[in-house]
Amino acid sequence: MDPVVVIGAGVSGLAAAWSLHRRGIPVKVVEADDQVGGVVRSTRLDDGTVLDLGPQTLSTKDPQLQETLQEVGLGSRTLAADPASGRRFVVHEGQVVELPSGPLSLARTPLLSTAAKFRLLGEPFRKGGVDAEGEPVDAEAESIADFVRRRLGPEVLDHMVDPFVSGVFAGDPEKISVAAALPELQALEREHGSIIRGGVKRMQAARKEQKAREEAGGTPEERPRNRILSFDEGLQSWPRAVADALGDQVHLSTRVVGLHRTEGEEGWEVRLQRTGDSTSEVIRARAVILAVPAEAAARLLKEMDGAVARALLEIPYAPVSVVHVVHPLTQVEHPLAGFGVLAPSGEGRGILGSLWPNAVFPGRNPSGQAVLANFVGGARHPERAMAEEEEILGMVRRELGDLLGLRGDPTHQRVTRWPEAIPQYTQGHLDRIREVARFEEAAPGIRLVGSWRDAVSLGGCWATGARVGTEVARTLG
Numbered sequence: 001m002d003p004v005v006v007i008g009a010g011v012s013g014l015a016a017a018w019s020l021h022r023r024g025i026p027v028k029v030v031e032a033d034d035q036v037g038g039v040v041r042s043t044r045l046d047d048g049t050v051l052d053l054g055p056q057t058l059s060t061k062d063p064q065l066q067e068t069l070q071e072v073g074l075g076s077r078t079l080a081a082d083p084a085s086g087r088r089f090v091v092h093e094g095q096v097v098e099l100p101s102g103p104l105s106l107a108r109t110p111l112l113s114t115a116a117k118f119r120l121l122g123e124p125f126r127k128g129g130v131d132a133e134g135e136p137v138d139a140e141a142e143s144i145a146d147f148v149r150r151r152l153g154p155e156v157l158d159h160m161v162d163p164f165v166s167g168v169f170a171g172d173p174e175k176i177s178v179a180a181a182l183p184e185l186q187a188l189e190r191e192h193g194s195i196i197r198g199g200v201k202r203m204q205a206a207r208k209e210q211k212a213r214e215e216a217g218g219t220p221e222e223r224p225r226n227r228i229l230s231f232d233e234g235l236q237s238w239p240r241a242v243a244d245a246l247g248d249q250v251h252l253s254t255r256v257v258g259l260h261r262t263e264g265e266e267g268w269e270v271r272l273q274r275t276g277d278s279t280s281e282v283i284r285a286r287a288v289i290l291a292v293p294a295e296a297a298a299r300l301l302k303e304m305d306g307a308v309a310r311a312l313l314e315i316p317y318a319p320v321s322v323v324h325v326v327h328p329l330t331q332v333e334h335p336l337a338g339f340g341v342l343a344p345s346g347e348g349r350g351i352l353g354s355l356w357p358n359a360v361f362p363g364r365n366p367s368g369q370a371v372l373a374n375f376v377g378g379a380r381h382p383e384r385a386m387a388e389e390e391e392i393l394g395m396v397r398r399e400l401g402d403l404l405g406l407r408g409d410p411t412h413q414r415v416t417r418w419p420e421a422i423p424q425y426t427q428g429h430l431d432r433i434r435e436v437a438r439f440e441e442a443a444p445g446i447r448l449v450g451s452w453r454d455a456v457s458l459g460g461c462w463a464t465g466a467r468v469g470t471e472v473a474r475t476l477g
């Protein structure tokens with residue numbers, strides 16, 4: 001029986017492949033690179049320190065993903081974030097300031113003026129779905145910045161949401177569509193008229209449900225809690241373990257260079273080329289799941305359907321460089337007791353933020369040094385991500401000196417460039433995704449997944465990949 005071919009062994013592709021494999025459907029995962037994981041990349045230094053060169057943490061409350069971690073043997077290798085790293089910081093007027101974590105700290109935070117705090121308190125009473133003039137807003141055209149200004153006020157945008165958008169999307173909140181990137185926020189407003197009221201109601205409903213379950217004598221199931229995770233050998237342990245469990249169904253250093261429907265029959269022909277080999281071979285597939293970045297997908301689909309290729313090419317990507325510096329703890333004045341610090345664009349810093357993996361996963365850092373993972377570039381300053389290495393390192397050291405009191409020479413430093421790091425869900429994104437869905441309907445047996453589609457986060461990419469894998473498995477009976 002022909003396998004389902006999954007193109008790309010990033011988290012999206014491996015999730016799809018794993019869903020199919022669990023249901024007994026043969027798969028063939030084809031990956032151009034010589035290792036799995038896509039942008040998930042980890043390494044261990046000689047002194048035992050683990051560095052994640054791309055994403056830093058997996059944030060998930062998906063019970064199925066947690067089940068998969070057990071299935072692929074990662075149960076005892078999973079590390080939960082140290083509770084002390086729950087503190088998060090932002091740069092404010094040149095200082096590192098802790099983000100409020102509850103109503104009391106919000107009332108006291110220097111990040112917002114008293115007027116801004118009162119405006120925030122008024123959010124539940126502000127009419128939903130209308131602008132300042134009372135005109136209905138076009139939900140699909142609204143940017144994150146417009147949405148937050150409208151609901152929570154400009155200071156919340158500038159000092160709290162802008163750095164979050166840099167941290168998650170390496171993006172510009174003025175350009176990213178709220179409907180595409182943060183649909184759950186929009187849903188709260190749509191369903192409850194207010195984000196705060198909606199959030200409180202959801203929390204109450206979940207508590208009520210749990211109480212009812214307990215009263216009915218059912219097992220007091222724990223509400224799925226969000227967990228921030230990594231693994232003993234870094235995040236890449238996860239795709240590596242999934243690939244190991246898939247065994248010889250994963251083919252590395254093999255690029256897909258052509259994709260055609262089998263003439264007169266159901267199924268697909270996939271043309272493969274191995275690294276360093278100029279010849280190519282064609283394999284047959286019952287179905288194909290394309291799990292590659294948008295541009296790579298466009299290249300493979302352009303002959304088949306020019307419109308879907310154009311829609312995919314319209315999805316912009318922001319480049320990011322991840323800059324690691326490792327120093328003895330005594331060379332950093334700041335205690336680094338937290339997740340890290342993000343810089344709002346209005347602060348004019350050279351870095352998007354600095355995360356502190358030594359505090360988040362101390363068990364992975366036997367030398368006890370300060371490990372700082374710094375992010376440079378993004379949609380607003382793509383040129384910075386691609387500057388000369390020495391220039392980037394110099395700038396990062398100056399910024400860390402200024403913000404965290406970092407002194408002396410690092411014991412290790414490295415720049416990892418991601419020229420196409422994070423897809424930007426800019427205005428019109430949902431139209432592009434509808435075009436992709438139209439193509440899938442017109443070409444049964446081919447599905448597309450990837451961080452460009454409906455979630456950038458690792459947990460979101462896994463969820464989409466797993467869902468699509470399950471759907472394909474169902475259609476194959």
Ligand SMILES: Cc1cc2nc3c(=O)[nH]c(=O)nc-3n(C[C@H](O)[C@H](O)[C@H](O)COP(=O)(O)OP(=O)(O)OC[C@H]3O[C@@H](n4cnc5c(N)ncnc54)[C@H](O)[C@@H]3O)c2cc1C
Nearest residue numbers: 008010011012032038039055056057256421450451457458
């Ligand atoms: C620097 C950085 C930091 C991040 N930080 C976080 C974080 O802390 N937490 C979080 O949740 N998310 C984070 N993200 C986002 C998250 O890591 C990504 O969105 C996600 O890993 C993307 O997975 P993917 O499988 O969709 O794509 P990719 O990882 O890009 O995988 C696509 C794969 O397809 C392969 N491929 C391409 N063309 C072909 C072809 N023709 N034939 C065969 N194979 C092909 C590629 O080699 C690649 O392996 C970060 C991303 C970056 C870049």
